[in-house]
Amino acid sequence: MTKASDRAYDTIRSMILSGELSSGDALREEALAQVCGVSRTPVREALRQLEADLLVRRTESQRSYVADWSLDDVSDAFELRAMLEGHAAKRAAERMTDEVIRELTSCNKAIFAAISKSPPDVATFLDRNREFHALVLDTAGSRRLTGLLTALIEQPVVWRTAQHYDPEAFECSYREHADLVAAFERRDGAWAQSVMAGHIRRAFHAYADAHKGLNKGQAEPERGAA
Amino acid sequence: MTKASDRAYDTIRSMILSGELSSGDALREEALAQVCGVSRTPVREALRQLEADLLVRRTESQRSYVADWSLDDVSDAFELRAMLEGHAAKRAAERMTDEVIRELTSCNKAIFAAISKSPPDVATFLDRNREFHALVLDTAGSRRLTGLLTALIEQPVVWRTAQHYDPEAFECSYREHADLVAAFERRDGAWAQSVMAGHIRRAFHAYADAHKGLNKGQAEPERGAA
DNA sequence: CTTGGATTAATTGTATACAATAAAGCTCAG
DNA sequence: CTGAGCTTTATTGTATACAATTAATCCAAG
Numbered sequence: 001m002t003k004a005s006d007r008a009y010d011t012i013r014s015m016i017l018s019g020e021l022s023s024g025d026a027l028r029e030e031a032l033a034q035v036c037g038v039s040r041t042p043v044r045e046a047l048r049q050l051e052a053d054l055l056v057r058r059t060e061s062q063r064s065y066v067a068d069w070s071l072d073d074v075s076d077a078f079e080l081r082a083m084l085e086g087h088a089a090k091r092a093a094e095r096m097t098d099e100v101i102r103e104l105t106s107c108n109k110a111i112f113a114a115i116s117k118s119p120p121d122v123a124t125f126l127d128r129n130r131e132f133h134a135l136v137l138d139t140a141g142s143r144r145l146t147g148l149l150t151a152l153i154e155q156p157v158v159w160r161t162a163q164h165y166d167p168e169a170f171e172c173s174y175r176e177h178a179d180l181v182a183a184f185e186r187r188d189g190a191w192a193q194s195v196m197a198g199h200i201r202r203a204f205h206a207y208a209d210a211h212k213g214l215n216k217g218q219a220e221p222e223r224g225a226a
Numbered sequence: 227m228t229k230a231s232d233r234a235y236d237t238i239r240s241m242i243l244s245g246e247l248s249s250g251d252a253l254r255e256e257a258l259a260q261v262c263g264v265s266r267t268p269v270r271e272a273l274r275q276l277e278a279d280l281l282v283r284r285t286e287s288q289r290s291y292v293a294d295w296s297l298d299d300v301s302d303a304f305e306l307r308a309m310l311e312g313h314a315a316k317r318a319a320e321r322m323t324d325e326v327i328r329e330l331t332s333c334n335k336a337i338f339a340a341i342s343k344s345p346p347d348v349a350t351f352l353d354r355n356r357e358f359h360a361l362v363l364d365t366a367g368s369r370r371l372t373g374l375l376t377a378l379i380e381q382p383v384v385w386r387t388a389q390h391y392d393p394e395a396f397e398c399s400y401r402e403h404a405d406l407v408a409a410f411e412r413r414d415g416a417w418a419q420s421v422m423a424g425h426i427r428r429a430f431h432a433y434a435d436a437h438k439g440l441n442k443g444q445a446e447p448e449r450g451a452a
Numbered sequence: 453c454t455t456g457g458a459t460t461a462a463t464t465g466t467a468t469a470c471a472a473t474a475a476a477g478c479t480c481a482g
Numbered sequence: 483c484t485g486a487g488c489t490t491t492a493t494t495g496t497a498t499a500c501a502a503t504t505a506a507t508c509c510a511a512g
Contacts, residue, residue, distance in 0.1 A: 002288065041267075045274070048271070054373065073369070076371070080310075080370055080371060080374065083309065083313060084306075143299070144280065144302050144303055144306055144378070152370070
C-alpha cells in the first residue's frame, strides 16, 4: 500500500478502534472516501485489508459493515493466539541466538521502565510489548506463522486490553516476559510454549474481567455518555 | 468478488497451479488484464487475494511475483495446518450433531466410490475431500479459525499432492476420515484432534516423498527442459 | 572498462465516469 | 391492510485516463 490507501486504512481503522464507528455500522465507500480525503479506489483497497484483519465484514452482496465482536469471538481470537504464539515461542526457542536474547532483555527492561512510572506509560508499554512479540515471531522463522498471527495480534480487542490493566497486571506481563527469556536461554521449547500460552490466556481473562457485565454478548467500544 | 474479479482470480490462480507461470515470474497488471480479458481494476483485486493466499508475493515496491515454495515453506504450511485443523477437529467433536455425522459419512462414502474406480477419480476425490474438511471446520464454529485455515488449505501444494497418491494413499485417507467420524460419534475431542493431525502429517510426507530428490530446496512446477 | 547520475521507459497508484446490481419505496390487485 | 411486482434510488463493480513512482538505459567523467 502507498500514500492514499494507507491513509484510508489508518483513518478507517482508527475510526473503528476509537469507537467513532460502532459494530454493525454500514461502511459506504463514497462516504469513507470523502472522510479520508481520497477517492473510492484506495478506500476499496483499505476495506479489503480491514476485512482480512477481521475488523470489517462483508455481506454476500458485497456491502461492508464494522465487524461485531461477541465475547465468544474474542475468546476465539485469544484461544487461537495462545495456540499459535505458543507454537511460535517453541520454534523460537529452538532457533534462539544470544543476540536476540539480548534484544529481548533490553526490550523487557524498557517495558519495566514504562510500567514503573505513575501513571504507567501505556503507549510505550504497548509499543515495546509489540516489539517483544515481534522479535519472538521473527525468530520462529516461519513466514506463514507470521502472516497468520499478525492478523490476530492487530485486533482492537488486544489493543484495548492494556488500557484496563492495573499495576499488578502490568507486573505479571513483565514477569512472564522474563520467564520467556529464561526459557529461551535454556533453549527449552516446551517451557517457552507453556509460558507464552499462559501469557496470552492471562491477557484474555484481563479483558474478560474488565468487560464483564458491561457487555453481555457484545464487546463494543464505549459509546457516548454512559 | 464478482464476475470480472473472480474471472481474473481463477485465471491467474490456475496459471500458477498449472505451471504456466513459474515461481519468481513477474506478474504485470496490464499483461494479466489482457490475458483475463478484463481491465486492471479486477486484476489488482485478484492479485491482493492471491497475495493473501500466499500464491503471490509483492516486493516493497509493490511489484508482484509468483511465490516460490521451498520445501521448508511447504513443511511450515503443513505443520500449521496439522495444528489448526487438529484444533478444529477437537472443537468440532465438542459441537458435533448427528446430522453432521450423517453428512460426513455420506461424504466419505462418495470418496470411497471415487477412489475405487480405476483409474481413481481424483477430481471427485479432491472435491469431496474439501467438502469433508469444510464440514468439520464449519462444525468447529470459529469464524477466525475458518479464516486462518482456508488460506492454508487452498495452497497449490495441497492441491497437487493428491496427484501423486497411489491407491494405498487414497485408502489411508479414506480410513482416516472414517476414524475421524468414529471419534466424532463418541464426541471424543482428543481422539479427533490426534487423528486429524496425523491425517495432515501423512499428507505432507506423501508430498515430500513425491518431490524428494527432484526439487532440492525448491518445490516448483515442472519447467521445460532443464 | 567502470561508475554516478541524469534521462527515459515501464509499471503501479489514484481519480473519475459509467455500468451493473442490490436495496428501498411505491402502486395496485387481492 | 398485505404483499407481489414494478420503479426508483443507492451502492458497488469495472474501465479508462492520468499522476506518481520505480526500474532501466544511456552518457560522460574518471
